[in-house]
Amino acid sequence: MYGELPRDIGQLRSLDALDLSRNQFFGNIPSSLSQVHELSYLNLSFNNFSGRIPTGTQLQSFTASSYEGNPLLYGLPLTHTPSIVVENEEDEKYGHDNFWISYYMGMGIGFAVGFWGTCGAIFLNRRCRHLLFASLSLSKDWICVTVVVLFRKLKRFYAHQRP
Structure with missing residues (x-):
């Protein structure tokens, strides 16, 4: 699968597990994903996600292995910062249409x-x-x-x- 994740993925409130690893997803991780509080397993590794991982207790509770293989992705729980930051935080917060x-x-x-x-x-x-x-x-x-x-x-x- 390829493309961007839908911005309203956070409306899946009772989602328990999400494994989108080893696909060709790109763009930012939607901030609405941090509103899925029932999520106990997340794997977004080996895609082309970029930008900061949305802040919130939910997405930072997973290990760095859930996000590995996305060289332009940064923020907690990852310890590295990419050599090129593609977008600033305001674009992530308000969307690309700013x-x-x-x-x-x-x-x-x-x-x-x-x-x-x-x-x-x-x-x-x-x-x-x-x-x-x-x-x-x-x-x-x-x-x-x-x-x-x-x-x-x-x-x-x-x-x-x-x-």
Whole structure:
């Protein structure tokens, strides 16, 4: 088997034993696994798990052999730290989507500030409102004149093309 462990694996509250050794699982060990208090046997060895082992009395009560063979895994009960720490603790705590959440929130806030800043200036400032409507009127007039001139040129061009 391969892939990431589901984040909601901790909902299996009455799970007694879990042996996922010698597979190709990767990513973090979900923090919800520390909420399975009935777990008496755990073996996650020889996979590609990375990051810190979730803290809590449950997962630290197993021996280091339950986690061996995962070179990027660290934290108690393991005594070593990996040479490269892939993710920081905040990413583990809140999930991998932290970057995208802050990115989209920043975009939303930027849009709201820009939109309401522009609309507020238009609605509250008479000179700004006058400037906007005057420029829209000029743009409308320019477009109308340009279209009429183009149609006249096309009409003249096709009038000369007829035999």
